[in-house]
Amino acid sequence: MASSSSIRIVIVGDVHDCWNFEQDSKALQFLQPDLVLFTGDFGEENLEVVRSVANIQFAKAVILGNHDCWSTKKFSRSEKDKDKVQLQLECLGKEHVAYERLDLPLIQVSVVGGRPFSVGGKSLFRNKLLSARYGVKDMDGSAKKIQKAALGTPEDHFLILLAHNGPTGLGSGLNDICGKDWELDGGDHGDPDLECAISLLKENNQISIPLVVFGHMHKELAHDNGFRKMIVVGTDNTIYLNGAIVPRVKSFGDDNKRSLDDESSLSSPEAKGTARAFTLVELSKGRVTRVAESWVSVVEDKTTLKEEHILFEGN
Numbered sequence: 001m002a003s004s005s006s007i008r009i010v011i012v013g014d015v016h017d018c019w020n021f022e023q024d025s026k027a028l029q030f031l032q033p034d035l036v037l038f039t040g041d042f043g044e045e046n047l048e049v050v051r052s053v054a055n056i057q058f059a060k061a062v063i064l065g066n067h068d069c070w071s072t073k074k075f076s077r078s079e080k081d082k083d084k085v086q087l088q089l090e091c092l093g094k095e096h097v098a099y100e101r102l103d104l105p106l107i108q109v110s111v112v113g114g115r116p117f118s119v120g121g122k123s124l125f126r127n128k129l130l131s132a133r134y135g136v137k138d139m140d141g142s143a144k145k146i147q148k149a150a151l152g153t154p155e156d157h158f159l160i161l162l163a164h165n166g167p168t169g170l171g172s173g174l175n176d177i178c179g180k181d182w183e184l185d186g187g188d189h190g191d192p193d194l195e196c197a198i199s200l201l202k203e204n205n206q207i208s209i210p211l212v213v214f215g216h217m218h219k220e221l222a223h224d225n226g227f228r229k230m231i232v233v234g235t236d237n238t239i240y241l242n243g244a245i246v247p248r249v250k251s252f253g254d255d256n257k258r259s260l261d262d263e264s265s266l267s268s269p270e271a272k273g274t275a276r277a278f279t280l281v282e283l284s285k286g287r288v289t290r291v292a293e294s295w296v297s298v299v300e301d302k303t304t305l306k307e308e309h310i311l312f313e314g315n
């Protein structure tokens with residue numbers, strides 16, 4: 001795509017097993033992304049979903065979440081009997097961007113990955129995985145590694161930070177973008193290393209960070225407390241965007257009438273159609289012009305835009 005036209009980035013928030021290769025491919029074909037970003041939590045080490053995601057025919061970048069290492073605390077030493085974290089990483093290859101930068105010169109975009117497997121909050125989650133694979137032992141080391149990956153981003157590229165959880169510093173109310181919705185008084189549950197990396201990069205105008213994308217903190221709040229703020233525009237115009245619309249798939253039709261022996265019949269949810277959630281970001285001339293939560297309806301071969309909520313419009 002020529003650099004002068006607009007660029008379309010589609011975010012698939014925390015999947016939590018809601019993924020179907022055919023239906024999601026149809027929905028993505030409808031949305032026509034130049035790049036697809038996945039915020040992780042595919043399932044509880046759901047290798048099948050990760051394999052299927054790795055096979056979609058679009059440019060993509062992925063970060064694994066805490067659910068993607070649900071039961072693996074350290075890498076297995078055996079080559080023959082690999083653990084599922086290792087297998088997921090092998091499936092994704094360079095498209096898993098943890099502490100790395102993926103440059104996409106055709107659209108002049110670079111994606112830098114944050115710390116994988118994050119569960120949010122003050123301490124590192126899955127220390128042994130982080131230190132074995134990335135040599136990261138503490139928050140400070142993690143922040144510096146993210147910073148290092150971002151330095152060297154080509155000057156004319158639009159930089160996106162992709163993490164499983166967002167940074168600290170964006171509010172501590174229970175409906176804030178990284179707020180603890182499960183505690184009455186809320187609390188900031190962001191990643192301190194990500195906030196630190198962003199401020200290191202902004203120091204002395206080392207690099208500009210127009211967009212930070214993450215998931216983990218679901219849109220629907222615990223205890224029926226309504227919905228989370230999914231976008232924050234920082235004072236320096238950095239856009240922080242949470243894509244975790246969970247569950248991301250709604251089935252049409254009458255689920256009550258389904259019985260076990262109906263599974264393979266035409267009454268399966270896929271046959272009646274589904275609505276699938278994505279977050280769309282449009283860029284033009286190096287700026288975000290529009291962000292929307294979009295639900296695409298897929299009924300057999302027919303795809304339509306079912307619902308759209310504008311989260312941001314720039315000029």
Ligand SMILES: [Zn+2]
Pocket residue numbers: 041065066067118119164216217
């Ligand atoms: Zn998570």
